[in-house]
Amino acid sequence: MKRVWGITLLMVSCTGEPELVTETYPSGQKKEEGGFLNGKKQGGWTWWYSSGQKRGEATYLNGRQNGPATYWFENGNRDRQGRFRKGKLHDQWTFWYSGGGKRSEATYRRGQFHGLYRRWFENGQMELEGKYHRGERIGRWLWWYESGVIRSQGAYDGGQRTGTWIFWDQEGKVADEINFDSVG
Helix, strand or coil: CHHHHHHHHHHHHHCCCCEEEEEECCCCCEEEEEEEECCEEEEEEEEECCCCCEEEEEEEECCEEEEEEEEECCCCCEEEEEEEECCEEEEEEEEECCCCCEEEEEEEECCEEEEEEEEECCCCCEEEEEEEECCEEEEEEEEECCCCCEEEEEEEECCEEEEEEEEECCCCCEEEEEECCCCC
């Protein structure tokens, strides 16, 4: 009977509703709001700038960010958006410049880069593109100048440069080729 009582008590304590907590700026404007359950952040949380503009929204599970999250610049444009899993960046994340243009897209797995990674200059031109596997660069990577002219291309294997890399000048002329398989 004791064993059944312990399980029932555990189920009751785990199914409780989070207590809503609100913190404010001295002006009375909300600063953050969310739930606490058993002393840990739980459920949806929202943060605001002192201006009243929303700063971020995220979901917590047992005190760690877990689920969708979105953050904004004070001007109201999105800063970053993605998902957390057990407190770490997970799945697809997108980052923006404060002016609204896309800055980068990255795929994460348990907090590490894992998958396609792309980054843009503030003018919207692609800056680089490549892939990661468990935090290491793999496969073909490409870089461009802000003008759109290709800057370099090469491959990675296990995070190390491999094979022949080609480098261009800003006019698009080949400036150098290096074979990283023969570099000691």
